[in-house]
Amino acid sequence: MKEVVIISGKGGTGKTSLTAAFAVLEGEDTVVADCDVDAADLHLLLAPEVIQTDDFYSGKMAVIDEEKCTNCGICEERCRFDALHFSRGQYRVDPLNCEGCGYCSLVCPENAIIMEEQNVGVWRISNTKAGNIMVDAALGIGAENSGKLVAKVKQEAKKIATEKGIDLILVDGSPGIGCPVISSLSGADFVVLVTEPTLSGLHDLKRVYELVKQFKIRAGCIINKFDINRLVAEQIREFLEEKQILYIASLPYNESFIHALTMGQTVVEYDHNELSRTVRESWNQVRQILKNDKK
Amino acid sequence: MKITVASGKGGTGKTTLATNLAHFLANSYRTTLADLDVEEPDSRLFLTGEPVGEKEIDKMVPEWIAEKCILCGDCQKRCNFNAVIQLNTIILVFPELCHSCYACSELCSESALPMKPQKIGTIEHVKINTLDVVEGRLDIGQEQAVPLISQTKGFVNALQPPPDFTIYDAPPGTSCPVIEATKGVDLVILVTEPTPFGLHDLKLAVETMRTIESDFAVVINRDGTGNDNVAHYCEKERIPVIAKIPNQRKIAELYSRGELIYTQVPEFKQQLQKIEQYIVEFRQGGAK
Numbered sequence: 001m002k003e004v005v006i007i008s009g010k011g012g013t014g015k016t017s018l019t020a021a022f023a024v025l026e027g028e029d030t031v032v033a034d035c036d037v038d039a040a041d042l043h044l045l046l047a048p049e050v051i052q053t054d055d056f057y058s059g060k061m062a063v064i065d066e067e068k069c070t071n072c073g074i075c076e077e078r079c080r081f082d083a084l085h086f087s088r089g090q091y092r093v094d095p096l097n098c099e100g101c102g103y104c105s106l107v108c109p110e111n112a113i114i115m116e117e118q119n120v121g122v123w124r125i126s127n128t129k130a131g132n133i134m135v136d137a138a139l140g141i142g143a144e145n146s147g148k149l150v151a152k153v154k155q156e157a158k159k160i161a162t163e164k165g166i167d168l169i170l171v172d173g174s175p176g177i178g179c180p181v182i183s184s185l186s187g188a189d190f191v192v193l194v195t196e197p198t199l200s201g202l203h204d205l206k207r208v209y210e211l212v213k214q215f216k217i218r219a220g221c222i223i224n225k226f227d228i229n230r231l232v233a234e235q236i237r238e239f240l241e242e243k244q245i246l247y248i249a250s251l252p253y254n255e256s257f258i259h260a261l262t263m264g265q266t267v268v269e270y271d272h273n274e275l276s277r278t279v280r281e282s283w284n285q286v287r288q289i290l291k292n293d294k295k
Numbered sequence: 296m297k298i299t300v301a302s303g304k305g306g307t308g309k310t311t312l313a314t315n316l317a318h319f320l321a322n323s324y325r326t327t328l329a330d331l332d333v334e335e336p337d338s339r340l341f342l343t344g345e346p347v348g349e350k351e352i353d354k355m356v357p358e359w360i361a362e363k364c365i366l367c368g369d370c371q372k373r374c375n376f377n378a379v380i381q382l383n384t385i386i387l388v389f390p391e392l393c394h395s396c397y398a399c400s401e402l403c404s405e406s407a408l409p410m411k412p413q414k415i416g417t418i419e420h421v422k423i424n425t426l427d428v429v430e431g432r433l434d435i436g437q438e439q440a441v442p443l444i445s446q447t448k449g450f451v452n453a454l455q456p457p458p459d460f461t462i463y464d465a466p467p468g469t470s471c472p473v474i475e476a477t478k479g480v481d482l483v484i485l486v487t488e489p490t491p492f493g494l495h496d497l498k499l500a501v502e503t504m505r506t507i508e509s510d511f512a513v514v515i516n517r518d519g520t521g522n523d524n525v526a527h528y529c530e531k532e533r534i535p536v537i538a539k540i541p542n543q544r545k546i547a548e549l550y551s552r553g554e555l556i557y558t559q560v561p562e563f564k565q566q567l568q569k570i571e572q573y574i575v576e577f578r579q580g581g582a583k
Binding site: 009010011012013016038039041044059060078080081096099100101102103106107115139141142143144145147175176177178179182196197198199200201203204207208210211214225228229232253255258261262264 | 303304305306307310334335337340341373375376394395396397398401402433435436437438439440466467468469470471472473474478490491492495496499502503506507520521522544547548550551552553
């Protein structure tokens with residue numbers, strides 16, 4: 001089984017649009033995992049029919065038993081997260097500040113603080129319009145994106161792929177370089193970096209590649225909107241060459257992506273010309289690399 | 296007045312708006328811009344100035360002192376984050392998992408786990424004429440952005456004299472780093488784009504703002520592309536749309552070169568003037 005992760009460092013480079021297009025091209029031969037659990041958008045293009053939804057519990061939160069609490073204030077003294085305050089006659093927990101460390105509960109002389117498991121979101125299994133099985137998730141508001149929900153989505157995708165004998169998992173990664181991305185990357189066989197020729201695009205690509213390198217995963221790169229700035233596009237090509245990252249393709253600045261998106265379609269369904277062909281060829285290249293691996 | 300520029304979806308133009316707005320406001324007011332997108336800080340690509348200061352940022356993590364330890368195993372039991380593990384006769388500390396709660400350290404009967412600083416990133420402070428720019432930058436491989444965001448805010452709040460306007464450039468999304476970047480500000484400006492992705496992620500951001508009871512307004516970027524659903528949604532929800540930035544290839548090109556937009560695109564400057572008017576009225580308590 002192979003796992004391909006699509007990431008970008010910077011948002012808005014076309015990562016999800018391309019992941020959805022690859023999912024459509026691959027159809028029932030891939031399980032799709034949307035690991036951008038903070039703002040999962042893949043479902044907007046793949047029209048999934050949800051077949052299973054489950055709550056996800058992770059981390060803990062302090063809850064005060066008001067009957068036992070004597071309002072001594074020791075909890076507030078010890079809390080490093082400013083999560084416990086005396087208000088309206090009673091010590092209370094600020095749920096947005098509580099880190100779930102449990103220190104208050106350990107030091108409470110009355111054992112009045114218990115740590116409760118937190119429901120931080122849901123994860124789902126669906127059938128997409130392209131015939132893929134998709135696993136995605138929705139993180140609760142302000143919940144800690146510790147990477148555990150991302151890990152859960154990937155784990156479920158893997159389980160399904162194993163059961164059904166599907167040998168490819170396509171992962172839409174999350175932005176940034178912090179814990180969710182680290183979780184998205186762990187165990188991947190190949191990373192597709194989607195970037196754009198802007199100074200921020202290049203800057204973020206370099207930072208996220210440092211992370212990919214630490215994981216020793218092979219990487220390829222697609223330059224989206226390459227004609228916005230040919231000079232920076234050239235600098236990206238030089239960076240790829242220097243780091244021996246496979247250059248996959250350049251896509252033009254094209255409103256077709258937005259038109260397709262507005263109609264709930266992927267670009268390979270919407271466009272039947274050059275753009276669509278380049279996206280297909282890009283995916284075939286990645287596919288070929290994975291195939292050669294097996295031999 | 297403190298304003299956070301945020302968005303559910305990445306790549307909607309947060310940094311473009313934050314940098315241009317801060318630079319524009321600095322023409323008339325004492326202004327500070329703080330880049331809180333510490334995982335991918337990009338503001339300074341658009342604003343190069345004179346360095347004023349730099350500060351290494353640490354978080355506190357326990358350090359095991361073998362000679363003092365009696366291997367009771369209590370630290371492992373007390374840590375809710377699996378950051379302290381006992382392996383036979385060794386205590387292993389995983390700094391990237393540690394949340395700096397101090398429980399293991401302060402409750403250790405032998406004082407064998409004192410807290411020590413560990414570098415997680417850097418804060419840089421530059422000045423462009425009258426504009427102060429402060430950037431938090433997380434070291435690669437560090438997982439937790441929140442401590443660095445909160446320390447960058449602390450750094451900005453300590454600047455003297457206090458600015459008229461502080462603009463925070465937030466990370467994307469709706470999870471804990473965004474909450475940290477919006478905590479305690481007077482107004483949040485949510486930047487979105489008129490596409491199904493933009494609308495979907497805007498709804499999540501709105502829900503977040505309502506949960507934390509923060510005042511917010513919307514700026515629609517790339518107006519003219521996609522469809523009208525974002526505008527309809529805002530109207531229905533009675534969310535003020537304070538500016539609409541037109542979809543222009545020229546803006547995308549200027550952005551790609553790291554240039555300021557408003558000085559070269561009059562339509563963009565007009566929108567900044569509208570935002571200025573809104574926030575000035577808001578500060579006087581007139582707008583809601």
